[in-house]
C-alpha cells in the first residue's frame with residue numbers, strides 16, 4: 113500500500129510537470145530516451161532561479177569564493193590522476209535469462225532476479241560509470257576523452273590560475289555550476305538519478321589543520337541554504353558516511369538527505385577531501401601546487417572542503433516539497449507552494465472580464481511588471497479557473513483588474529497559499545513583489 117501511494121505521488125507529480133511545462137521526457141517524439149529529461153518553459157525558469165539562488169549565496173555575495181566555468185571535456189589524464197578511471201565504478205550484476213541489469217547493492221544478497229525470478233544472476237563485476245567519446249576524426253584509444261563525471265576536477269586543475277588571477281589567499285573557494293555525466297546502471301525516480309545532470313559544486317581551499325572547523329562551517333551554510341530555499345526542515349536530515357561508505361578521496365563526508373516519496377535519499381554531499389586531489393595532480397604533472405604566504409612557516413598543499421549539490425535533484429526536491437493537494441479548493445486542487453524567491457512566474461495579471469476597459473489596464477500593468485519580473489497574462493475562462501491554473505504552476509500572486517480599478521487605481525492581489533485577497537494601488541505593485549521575492 114505504501115508503495116502504491118509513493119508511486120501515485122510521483123506519477124501525479126510527473127504528469128503535473130508535463131501538463132504545466134516543467135519537465136518533458138527527452139526525445140518524446142521518438143519514444144523517449146531512458147533517464148533523459150528536458151526542462152520546459154517553467155522548468156527552465158525554475159532551474160535558472162535555483163542556480164542563481166545558489167550562485168548568489170555561494171559566490172556572488174561572498175568575498176572569499178570565485179566563480180569558474182570549466183570545459184566539460186578535459187585532458188584524459190585528469191581522470192587517471194583523480195582516480196576515476198580505476199575507481200569510479202559500481203559493482204553490476206546481470207540476469208542471464210532476462211538480461212536485466214542491477215547495481216549489486218540494490219540486490220542486497222538476493223540470489224534470484226527481481227525481474228524474472230530466475231536464479232541466473234551473474235557474479236558482480238565492476239562497471240566504470242564514465243562516458244567515453246573520441247576527440248577528432250580518428251576513433252582510437254589515443255583520441256579517447258571522457259564526459260566529466262563531476263565538475264570538481266575542472267576546479268582543481270584551475271587552482272593556480274584562479275588563485276593567481278584573483279589574488280585570493282587561503283581560505284578561499286572556487287564555485288562552479290555545470291553538466292556532469294554518469295553512465296548509471298539503474299537511473300530512475302524521474303529526475304532523481306539520471307545519466308546527464310547538473311552539479312553546483314564549491315571547493316574551499318584551507319590550511320590542513322583547519323579542516324574540522326571549515327567542514328562544520330560549510331555544513332551549517334549548506335543546511336541553511338535549503339531552509340532559505342523554502343524546504344521543510346522536518347524533511348531534511350544529515351547522514352554521516354561510515355568508513356566503508358567513504359569515496360576514494362574523502363576523509364569525512366556528510367550528506368544532506370531529503371525524505372522523498374521513495375525514501376530518504378542524498379541531496380548534497382559535504383566532503384573533507386584532504387590534500388588528495390591537489391597532491392595527485394602535483395605528482396602527475398610535476399607542477400608545484402603548494403601554497404605559501406607570509407602567515408605560514410612553510411609551503412603546504414591546501415586541504416579541500418567540498419560542497420557538492422545536484423541541481424536537478426534540488427529541483428525535484430523543491431517540487432515535491434511544494435506539492436500539495438488541497439481538496440478545500442474543489443476539483444482543481446493541486447497547489448505548488450514554491451517559495452516566491454524561486455517560483456518561475458512571480459505573478460499573473462488578469463482582467464476580471466474582457467470588457468469595460470479592464471483588458472487595457474491589465475495589459476499595461478502586465479507590461480510594466482514584465483520589465484522587472486517574469487509575469488503571466490491570462491484573460492481566458494473564469495477567474496476561479498485562472499487561479500487554479502496558477503496554483504498548479506506555483507505562481508505566488510494573482511493580480512486582478514476589476515470594476516473598482518478605474519475608480520481608484522487599485523487591484524486585488526490574491527495570495528496562492530492563504531487564498532486571501534487584498535487591495536493595492538497599481539503604483540505599489542512593483543514594491544509589493546520586490547518585498548516578497550527578495
Ligand code: GAP
Nearest residue numbers: 262264304305306309379380381420421422425
Ligand atoms: N564531486 C563530488 C561528487 O560528485 P557525488 O556525491 O557523487 O559527489 C554530488 O555527487 C551530487 O550530485 C549528489 O548529491 C547529487 O545531488 C548529484 N548527483 C550525483 N549523481 C547524480 C545522478 N546520476 N543524477 C542526478 N544527480 C546526481
